[in-house]
Amino acid sequence: MRVLALVLLSLTALGCADPVAGRIADARDAGRVPADLVVTWDDHAAAWGGRRIEVRGDGAVVVTRFRPTLLPASGAPEASLGQESRVGAEVVFRGAVDPQQLLPLLDLLAEIDAWDQRPSRGAPPLDTARATLSLRIGGAQSQAWEYSSDLLTAHRLIRARDALTTLLSHAHALASPSVGDAAQLLPDVAAE
Numbered sequence: 363m364r365v366l367a368l369v370l371l372s373l374t375a376l377g378c379a380d381p382v383a384g385r386i387a388d389a390r391d392a393g394r395v396p397a398d399l400v401v402t403w404d405d406h407a408a409a410w411g412g413r414r415i416e417v418r419g420d421g422a423v424v425v426t427r428f429r430p431t432l433l434p435a436s437g438a439p440e441a442s443l444g445q446e447s448r449v450g451a452e453v454v455f456r457g458a459v460d461p462q463q464l465l466p467l468l469d470l471l472a473e474i475d476a477w478d479q480r481p482s483r484g485a486p487p488l489d490t491a492r493a494t495l496s497l498r499i500g501g502a503q504s505q506a507w508e509y510s511s512d513l514l515t516a517h518r519l520i521r522a523r524d525a526l527t528t529l530l531s532h533a534h535a536l537a538s539p540s541v542g543d544a545a546q547l548l549p550d551v552a553a554e
Contacts, residue, residue, distance in 0.1 A: 400419070400499070
């Protein structure tokens with residue numbers, strides 16, 4: 363009877379596992395990055411602007427910058443500080459890295475449980491801007507976020523941002539609508 367209970371408990375636990383976690387684990391075990399992997403860091407807010415870094419399993423790297431605006435895409439005046447807006451979005455870099463360079467990223471995503479939304483520490487800050495890490499792989503997707511003001515103290519999702527920024531620094535430009543190079547897109551970590 364105990365064996366049956368353990369088997370049922372194990373099957374239940376397997377059924378509850380996050381599909382993104384399973385697909386990341388499969389990719390790590392195979393030592394290959396799936397071409398359909400998409401990892402996106404997005405720290406923009408309507409009032410402050412920001413950027414989005416997207417890295418795909420085929421090695422494509424795209425960086426989008428957002429200009430600050432107090433109006434959401436609808437133009438309605440009820441915009442809040444943390445509200446997202448696509449107004450002012452501009453792709454500033456397109457590049458590529460060797461997909462094999464993404465293998466350490468898979469390890470990091472697994473280490474930080476990047477698919478797991480963790481509760482915020484304490485009360486929400488006055489500035490409710492969020493940084494979001496989104497993952498898509500094999501038809502599964504997940505998203506985790508932290509308040510921008512908590513990134514350095516939580517030291518979790520910011521590690522993914524740093525890994526994506528490192529990949530960006532290794533990316534070879536394919537086409538860039540704006541003048542500049544990848545080094546200009548790197549964050550000023552000292553300012554954070």
